[in-house]
Amino acid sequence: MSKVKKKIKSIKIDVDKCNGCRACEMICSAFHANPKYSSNNPERSRIRLIREPLKDVYLPIYAGEYAKAECMGRDKYVIDGKEYGECSFCRASCPSRDAFKEPDSGLPLKCDMCEDLPPGEKPLCVQRCLNDALIYEEREEEVEEEVKLEDVETGLESMVDKYGLQKIMDTVARMSMSKKG
Numbered sequence: 627m628s629k630v631k632k633k634i635k636s637i638k639i640d641v642d643k644c645n646g647c648r649a650c651e652m653i654c655s656a657f658h659a660n661p662k663y664s665s666n667n668p669e670r671s672r673i674r675l676i677r678e679p680l681k682d683v684y685l686p687i688y689a690g691e692y693a694k695a696e697c698m699g700r701d702k703y704v705i706d707g708k709e710y711g712e713c714s715f716c717r718a719s720c721p722s723r724d725a726f727k728e729p730d731s732g733l734p735l736k737c738d739m740c741e742d743l744p745p746g747e748k749p750l751c752v753q754r755c756l757n758d759a760l761i762y763e764e765r766e767e768e769v770e771e772e773v774k775l776e777d778v779e780t781g782l783e784s785m786v787d788k789y790g791l792q793k794i795m796d797t798v799a800r801m802s803m804s805k806k807g
C-alpha cells in the first residue's frame with residue numbers, strides 16, 4: 627500500500643492556565659446543536675471540565691473513543707501536590723459515568739475537531755479560550771493510504787454487476803461465518 631501525507635491535528639492542554647470558565651463547553655455544545663447555535667447545553671459538549679475549586683483542579687478533557695465496558699482497574703494521579711480522581715484523564719464515553727453521552731439519546735459523543743469549520747480555522751474551543759489553556763497544533767505525517775469508502779462501493783458495485791447481488795451477499799455471509807468460527 628502506498629504512503630500518503632496526512633494532517634494530524636492536536637490540542638495541547640495547559641492545565642495551569644485553565645480557570646474553569648467553561649467557555650469551551652458552551653461553544654462546543656452550541657456549534658454541535660441542531661440547528662447550529664440553537665442551544666448551548668454543556669452536557670452535549672465534546673470537551674468537559676473536571677472542576678473541583680476547593681482543590682484548585684480545573685481539567686479540560688476531550689471526548690475520545692466509545693468504550694463498551696468500564697475498566698476493572700483504575701489509577702489515581704497526583705501532580706504538583708493535587709490529587710486527581712479516578713477516570714479524570716480518561717477520554718472514553720463509557721458506562722461508568724455520564725460524561726460524553728448525548729443526554730437525550732445516550733449516544734456517545736466524540737470530539738471531531740470542529741470538522742465543519744472552513745479550512746484553516748482553529749477549533750472553536752481553542753478560539754474561545756481566552757486564557758490560552760488550549761493550544762492548537764498541526765503537523766504532517768506519512769501514513770499508509772486509507773481505502774476510501776467510495777472505492778469499496780465502486781468495487782462492490784462492479785462485482786454485483788458481474789456476479790449478481792445474491793451471490794455477493796451469500797459469499798460475504800459465508801466469509802464472515804468462517805472468520806467468526
Ligand code: SF4
Nearest residue numbers: 644645647648650755
Ligand atoms: S475556555 Fe479555557 S479557561 Fe475556560 S474552561 Fe475551557 S480550557 Fe479552561
Ligand code: SF4
Nearest residue numbers: 654737739740749751
Ligand atoms: S475541537 Fe471542536 S468538537 Fe472538539 S471539543 Fe473543541 S469545539 Fe468541540
